[in-house]
Amino acid sequence: MSAAKLVRTKIFPHTMLILFSVFFLFPFVWLVFTSLKSPHEIFELPPRIIPESFQWGNYKAAFETVPFGRYMLNTLVICLVCIIGQLFAAPLVAYSISRIPWAGSKIIFAIVLATMILPSQVQLIPQYIIFAKLGWINTILPLTIGAFFGAPFYIFLLRQFLLGVPRELSEAAKMDGASEFRIYAQIILPTLKPALATVALFTFVGAYTDFMGPLIYLNDAAKWTLTLGLQGFQQDHGAQWEKLMAASTIMAVPMILLYFFGQKYYMQSGSAFTGFK
Amino acid sequence: MIDSISGKTSSRKKGWTRREWHYFWLGLVFASPWIIGFLVFTVYPFFSSLYFSLTEYDLFNPPRWVGMDNYKAIMEDRNFYKSISNTLFMAFISVPITLFSSLLIAMLLNFKVKGINYYRTIFYLPAVIPGVASALLWTWMLNPDFGLVNIFLRWAGLPDPAWLLDPRFTKPSLILMGLWGSGAGALIFLAALQGVPQTYYEAAQVDGANWWHRFWKITVPALSPIILFQLIMGLIGAFQIFTESYILAGGKAGSGSSLGGPGQSLLFYAVNLYQEAFINLKMGYASALAWILFIIVMLITLLVLKTSKRWVYYGGE
Numbered sequence: 001m002s003a004a005k006l007v008r009t010k011i012f013p014h015t016m017l018i019l020f021s022v023f024f025l026f027p028f029v030w031l032v033f034t035s036l037k038s039p040h041e042i043f044e045l046p047p048r049i050i051p052e053s054f055q056w057g058n059y060k061a062a063f064e065t066v067p068f069g070r071y072m073l074n075t076l077v078i079c080l081v082c083i084i085g086q087l088f089a090a091p092l093v094a095y096s097i098s099r100i101p102w103a104g105s106k107i108i109f110a111i112v113l114a115t116m117i118l119p120s121q122v123q124l125i126p127q128y129i130i131f132a133k134l135g136w137i138n139t140i141l142p143l144t145i146g147a148f149f150g151a152p153f154y155i156f157l158l159r160q161f162l163l164g165v166p167r168e169l170s171e172a173a174k175m176d177g178a179s180e181f182r183i184y185a186q187i188i189l190p191t192l193k194p195a196l197a198t199v200a201l202f203t204f205v206g207a208y209t210d211f212m213g214p215l216i217y218l219n220d221a222a223k224w225t226l227t228l229g230l231q232g233f234q235q236d237h238g239a240q241w242e243k244l245m246a247a248s249t250i251m252a253v254p255m256i257l258l259y260f261f262g263q264k265y266y267m268q269s270g271s272a273f274t275g276f277k
Numbered sequence: 278m279i280d281s282i283s284g285k286t287s288s289r290k291k292g293w294t295r296r297e298w299h300y301f302w303l304g305l306v307f308a309s310p311w312i313i314g315f316l317v318f319t320v321y322p323f324f325s326s327l328y329f330s331l332t333e334y335d336l337f338n339p340p341r342w343v344g345m346d347n348y349k350a351i352m353e354d355r356n357f358y359k360s361i362s363n364t365l366f367m368a369f370i371s372v373p374i375t376l377f378s379s380l381l382i383a384m385l386l387n388f389k390v391k392g393i394n395y396y397r398t399i400f401y402l403p404a405v406i407p408g409v410a411s412a413l414l415w416t417w418m419l420n421p422d423f424g425l426v427n428i429f430l431r432w433a434g435l436p437d438p439a440w441l442l443d444p445r446f447t448k449p450s451l452i453l454m455g456l457w458g459s460g461a462g463a464l465i466f467l468a469a470l471q472g473v474p475q476t477y478y479e480a481a482q483v484d485g486a487n488w489w490h491r492f493w494k495i496t497v498p499a500l501s502p503i504i505l506f507q508l509i510m511g512l513i514g515a516f517q518i519f520t521e522s523y524i525l526a527g528g529k530a531g532s533g534s535s536l537g538g539p540g541q542s543l544l545f546y547a548v549n550l551y552q553e554a555f556i557n558l559k560m561g562y563a564s565a566l567a568w569i570l571f572i573i574v575m576l577i578t579l580l581v582l583k584t585s586k587r588w589v590y591y592g593g594e
Contacts, residue, residue: 013388017396020385024399027457030425031414047423089310102297102304108311115319117513117578121547122571125329125554125564126322132336149314180303209407211520216555227409231524234413238527241417248410259405266401267464 031252035059035245042241058246062233065243068250070222071229078140078225079207085147086154086203091192093150094158095184099170109159116152128216142217143210147203154199161195162188198265201258208255226251330565335558347565357566359541360549363448367545368515368577371452376507379462384496386463387470397467404461412524415454416441426453441525444540451521451543462507466500473499501589505581512577516570519547546570 030049034042035058037051062068097105097112131142169191170183178186189196211227218224224232233247259266293301305312330347332340351357386397403411418424419440427437438446477495486494497504522545526538536552537544550570554563 010390013385013390016385017388017390017393020382021396021399024403024457024460026425027403027414027418030418034417043423045422047428049425049428089314092307093311096304096307100300100304100307102300104301104304104308108308111315112311115315117509117574118319119513119517119567119570119574121517121550122326122567123319123322124550125560125567126325127318128554129325129329129336129560130322146314146318148310149318150311155311180307184307205405209409211409211523212551215523216551227407230409230413234416234524234527241420244413245417248413251410252406255405255407256402259402260398263398266405267468 031245031249034241035249037242039240039242055242058242059250062243062246062250065237066229066233066247067222068226068229068247071224071226074140074223075208075225075227078143079204081140081144082147082207083200083203085144085149086151086199087196089148089150090154090199091158091189091196092184093155094162095188097155098159098162099188100180112152112155116156124216131217137217138220138223139217140223143207143213151203154202157198158192158195161192165191194265197262201262201265205255205258326564326567329561330568332561334560334564336560340561343561347562348569350562351565351569356541356544356549356552359537360544360546363542363544364516364518364546366448367451367518368512371448371455372508372511372515374452375455375459375462376504376511378456378459379507380466380500380504382460382463383466383470384492386467397464400460401464402460403457404459406458408520409524411454411458412521415450415457416525416527419450419453442539444538444542447525447538447542450525451518454521454525465507466503469500469503470496498590501585502591505585505589509578509581512581513574516545516574517547518545519551522548 033049033051036054036056037058038053038055041048041051093108093112096102097109127142131137134141136142165188170187173183173187209227210225211231214225214228215231218228221232230244230247230251234244237243329340331342331344333343333346334340382400386393386400406414418426421427421437421439421442424440426440430437440446440450473496477499478491481491481495522538522543523536526536526543536548536556546566547570550563550566553559553566
C-alpha cells in the first residue's frame with residue numbers, strides 16, 4: 001500500500017473519527033468525574049478533571065436529598081401505560097391503511113403525515129382546558145391517554161414495515177376463511193414483532209425524557225417524574241454540582257443501557273425515512 | 278409517495294359492492310382509534326384554540342369575547358418580537374450548522390475502517406441522554422470559572438466567555454449543546470449515504486473530480502430529499518425549543534421567575550407561549566400566539582418546499 005493511500009484510507013479517517021469521539025465523549029467523562037468529586041473540589045482553582053478520591057457517597061446523597069425512587073416509579077408507570085397504548089393502537093391503524101383496501105386509507109395516511117409536522121403548541125391550550133374540565137390535572141391521564149389513539153410517527157413506522165411483509169402470508173389464511181381480525185392478530189402481529197419493539201422502545205424513551213408535559217400537568221411534587229425531579233433539584237440545590245451530576249447520571253443510565261442493548265432498533269428509525277415511499 | 282395500497286380502493290363508480298362496503302367498515306374499525314384521537318385531540322383543539330384566541334380567558338371566569346384585541350396586543354408586545362428574533366436566530370443559524378455537522382459526521386461514519394461500529398455508538402450516545410440531564414450537564418460544562426469548556430479555552434490561550442451569563446453567548450451555548458447531539462441526524466444521513474451507488478464516485482474519480490466536487494455534485498444531490506426532510510423538521514423544531522431554554526435559564530418550576538435567561542436572550546417562541554398560558558394564565562392571548570405560530574410554521578414549510586424544487590433531486594426522475 002502506498003503512503004498516500006494509507007493516509008487517505010486509514011490515517012485521515014481515524015484521526016478525524018478520534019477527534020470527534022473526544023468531543024462526544026468528554027462531556028460524559030466530565031459528568032461522571034464531577035459526580036465523584038467532593039464539594040470543595042468542585043470549586044477548586046485551578047480545576048482538576050480527575051477527582052482526588054472517588055466520592056461514591058454523592059450518589060447515596062442524591063437519593064436521600066430528594067425522593068428519586070418515587071420519581072423513578074412515577075416515570076415508569078407513565079412509560080408503561082404509554083407503551084400499552086401505542087402497542088394497542090398504532091399497529092391497528094397501520095394495518096388499516098396498508099392492508100385493507102378501503103376508501104379512507106390514503107386520506108388517513110396523508111393526514112397522519114401532515115400531523116407529524118403540526119406544532120403541538122397549537123392544540124396545547126384547548127387540550128389543557130379539556131383536561132382541566134375533566135378534573136385530570138395532577139393525574140397521569142393527560143400524559144398517557146393520547147397513546148391509546150396511536151402517534152403519527154409510529155403509525156408511519158409500522159406502515160413502512162408492513163409494506164415489506166409479503167401479502168401471500170395473509171392471502172392463504174383468507175382462502176381458509178379466516179376473519180380479518182384473526183389474520184391481524186395471529187399472522188400479522190407476530191411478523192411485526194421487531195417493529196413493535198422499536199415502537200415500545202421509542203415510546204419509553206419519549207415518555208421518560210418528556211419535560212413539558214409533566215411540567216404543565218403535574219403540580220404535586222409527589223407525582224413528579226424524573227425530569228421534573230431533576231429540575232427541582234437544580235432549583236433547590238443549585239450549587240451542589242456533585243450531587244446534581246450524580247442525579248443526572250442516574251437519570252441517563254437507563255437510556256444508555258437501552259441504547260446499548262437495543263441498538264438495532266435505533267438504526268431502524270434511521271432507515272425508515274430513507275426507504276420512504 | 279402514496280402508492281402502495283393495492284388496486285380496487287379508489288373505484289369511483291356509483292354504489293359500492295358488498296365487498297367494498299365490507300372493507301370500508303373493516304378499515305374504519307381498524308383505524309378508529311386514530312380517527313377518534315384525531316377528532317378529539319387535534320381537530321377540536323385546533324378550531325377551539327382559534328375561538329379562544331378571540332377571547333380573554335383565565336380558566337376561572339368564562340371566556341369573554343374580545344375580537345382581534347389579542348392579535349393587536351401581540352403586535353405591540355416586546356416579548357413577542359424578542360421571542361421571534363431569538364427563534365429565527367436558531368432557525369437560520371443553528372439549524373443549518375447542526376445539519377452540516379450531522380452530514381459531516383455521517384460522512385465520517387461512512388468510512389470503511391476498522392472499528393467503525395464503535396465510533397458510531399460513541400457519536401450517537403449523546404443523543405440518547407434525556408434533554409433535562411444534558412442541559413444540566415452543559416450548564417456545568419459552560420460554567421465560566423469551573424466548567425470544562427473554559428478550562429480548555431484558557432489552556433489553549435483563547436478567550437473564555439461567560440457563556441450562559443452573557444446574553445451574547447447564550448444562544449451559541451445552545452448551538453454547542455445541539456452539536457453534541459447531532460449524531461441523531463447523522464444516523465439518518467448515514468442510512469441514506471449507504472444507498473448512494475459507489476459507481477457514481479468511481480466514475481467521478483475517473484473524470485478527475487476532487488473531494489470537494491464529489492461532495493457538492495454527488496453526495497449533496499443524492500441526499501437532497503433527506504436534507505429537505507431534516508431541514509423542515511429542524512425549522513419546525515426551532516419553534517418548539519423549550520426544555521433546553523428552561524433549564525439553561527434556570528427557571529424555577531411553577532414560578533417561572535427567570536424564564537428567558539439573561540437579557541431575555543433565551544426567550545424562544547414556545548417559552549413565551551408557555552409563560553403567557555401557564556404562568557400569566559392568559560389563555561386567550563396564548564391561543565392567539567399558538568395560531569400565529571401555526572401560520573408561521575406553515576409559511577416556512579411551504580416556502581422551503583417551494584424552493585426545494587430547485588435543489589432536491591428525486592432518484593429515477
